[in-house]
Amino acid sequence: MPVFSSPAILLRRMDYGDFDVIITLFTLQRGKLTLIAKAAKKSTKRFAGILELFSLLELVVGTGRGKGMPVLQEAVLKNPFSAIRADFKKTAYASYWAELIYNWMEENFKQEALYYLFEHVLTELDKGQIEKAALSILFQMRFLALSGHRPNLTACSLCRKELDNIKQASIMLDLQRGGILCGNCSSSSASRLTLARGTIKQLLWVASGNLAKATRIKFSSPALEESTHFLEEFVSYHLGKAPRSLKFLRQVRD
Ligand SMILES: [Zn+2]
Numbered sequence: 001m002p003v004f005s006s007p008a009i010l011l012r013r014m015d016y017g018d019f020d021v022i023i024t025l026f027t028l029q030r031g032k033l034t035l036i037a038k039a040a041k042k043s044t045k046r047f048a049g050i051l052e053l054f055s056l057l058e059l060v061v062g063t064g065r066g067k068g069m070p071v072l073q074e075a076v077l078k079n080p081f082s083a084i085r086a087d088f089k090k091t092a093y094a095s096y097w098a099e100l101i102y103n104w105m106e107e108n109f110k111q112e113a114l115y116y117l118f119e120h121v122l123t124e125l126d127k128g129q130i131e132k133a134a135l136s137i138l139f140q141m142r143f144l145a146l147s148g149h150r151p152n153l154t155a156c157s158l159c160r161k162e163l164d165n166i167k168q169a170s171i172m173l174d175l176q177r178g179g180i181l182c183g184n185c186s187s188s189s190a191s192r193l194t195l196a197r198g199t200i201k202q203l204l205w206v207a208s209g210n211l212a213k214a215t216r217i218k219f220s221s222p223a224l225e226e227s228t229h230f231l232e233e234f235v236s237y238h239l240g241k242a243p244r245s246l247k248f249l250r251q252v253r254d
Contacts, residue, residue, distance in 0.1 A: 002063070003060065003061065003062045003063070003073070004029055004030070004060075004061055005029075005058065005059060005060045005061070006027040006028050006029035006030065006058075006059055006061070007027070007028045007056065007057070007058055007059075007078065007115075007119075008025040008026065008027040008028065008033070008056075008057050008058075008059050009025060009026050009054060009055070009056055009057075009098075009115075009118060009119065009122065010023055010024075010025050010051060010052065010053055010054060010055050010057065011024045011025060011026055011032070011053075011098045011101060011102045012024040012053075012098070012102060013051055013052075013053065015041060016036065018041070019038065019039050019040075019041050020036055020037060020038050020039065020040060020041060021036075021037045021040040021041055021051060022034065022035070022036055022037075022069070023035055023036075023037055023051055023072070024102060025057070025059070026098075026101050026105070026114075026115060026118060027059065027115070028110075028112060028115045028116075029110065030108050030109075030110055031105055031106065031107070031108060031109040031110050031111050031114075031115075032101065032102070032105040032106065032107050032108070032109070033061070033070065033107060033108060034069060034070075034107065035059075035061060035069060035070050035071065035072045036064065036068075036069045036070070036071055036072065037051060037071075037072040037075075038071060038072075040072075047072070047075050050075055050076075050077040050080070051075065052080065052085065053085065053091075053094075053095075053098070054081045054084050054085065054094050054098065054122055055077060055079070055080050055081065056077075056078045056079040056080075056081065056119065056122070057075045057076065057077060057078060058075070058076045058078055059072060059074065059075050060072075060073040060074040060075075061073060079123070079126075081094075081122055081123075081125075081126040082126075083126045083127070083128060084122065084125055084126050088252060089132065089252055089253055089254070090125050090126075090128075090132065092245065092248050092249040092252050092253065093125060093132050093135070093136055093249060093253075094122060094125060095245040095248070095249070096136070096243060096245045096246055096249045097118065097121060097122075097136070097139050097143075098245075099243045099244065099245045099246075100140075100143055100235065100239070100243060101114070101118060101143075103239060103243065104143075104147050104239065105147070111146065113142075113146055114142075114143065114146045114147075116211070117139065117142050117143065117146070117211065118139075120211055120215070121135050121136075121138065121139045124215060130215055130216075131219075131224070132253070133219075133224050133228055133253070134215075134217070134218075134219055134224065135215070136228065136231075137203070137206060137219070137224070137227050137228065137231060138206050138214060138215060140231040140232075140234075140235060141203055141206050141207040141231065142206075142207060142211075144231075144234070144235070144238075145207055149178075149234075149238045150207070151173075151178060151179050151234055152177075152178050152179025152180065153179055153180055153200050153203060153204055154204065155179075155180075156179075156180060156181055156182035156185055157174060157177040157178055157179040157180060157181055157185075158177065158181060158182075158185040158188070159182060159184065159185055161182045161184075161185075163180065163197070163200060165182075166180070166182045166183065166197075167183065168182075168183050168197075169196060169197055170194045170195070170196055170197075171194060171195055171196075171197060171200060172186040172189060172191055172193065172194050173191060173193040173194065173195060173230060173234075174186075174189045174191045174193075175191065175193070175233060175234060175237040175238075176237075177189070178238075180195075180200065193229070193230055193233060194226070195226050195227070195230055196222070196223065196226065198223065199219075199222075199223040199226055199227055202217060202219060202223060202227070203227060205217060232246060232250075
């Protein structure tokens with residue numbers, strides 16, 4: 001890997017030996033990347049205080065010796081997102097999003113749209129003007145689509161009847177089948193998940209088009225609640241396990 005530079009967001013850090021730190025970042029240029037930051041633990045000058053969770057950095061990365069881990073050569077702090085780390089509820093949301101990226105994304109696989117999505121939700125979470133639960137819905141809907149797990153909300157997952165032709169006000173969702181079921185097909189499912197038709201329309205809206213516009217959508221509190229429940233169940237099911245940070249998020253949020 002030749003030397004390169006990239007914006008990056010820190011997902012995870014771990015002390016390594018007496019002096020070094022191993023960090024995993026989500027970078028614009030190379031997707032998820034694990035690096036070693038030499039002497040980051042002892043030195044007060046080198047990377048002083050900037051290799052913190054969720055920090056937005058500009059990195060210069062070089063090759064290690066032989067086939068070793070890439071080495072962090074330089075890092076400049078672009079945005080510390082310090083309002084996130086100062087608030088445990090905000091930290092809980094950011095940790096959940098970071099864990100989805102950490103667990104689901106391959107190393108060294110560029111995903112520009114996902115990078116910009118992650119930077120966007122962290123920026124808004126840090127500013128604090130948008131409801132945290134609504135940001136999480138936006139992130140999860142787009143994350144699922146970008147990672148190839150988009151829930152099918154436009155037609156019955158079994159008979160393909162379109163949403164507009166499904167007459168029920170409350171529509172069933174089947175995790176195994178990956179989406180909604182019409183009234184006829186829902187009798188074959190043991191699912192207890194449902195969404196109101198209007199909520200489904202809102203989810204489809206936040207999943208597509210301009211990110212800034214999608215961020216301004218207003219959810220009613222029932223819509224917020226059922227969307228949150230559905231997405232966290234859907235994510236856990238398709239990830240194959242409940243993210244560890246989700247347990248903490250569920251304990252601390254309002
Ligand atoms: Zn059907």
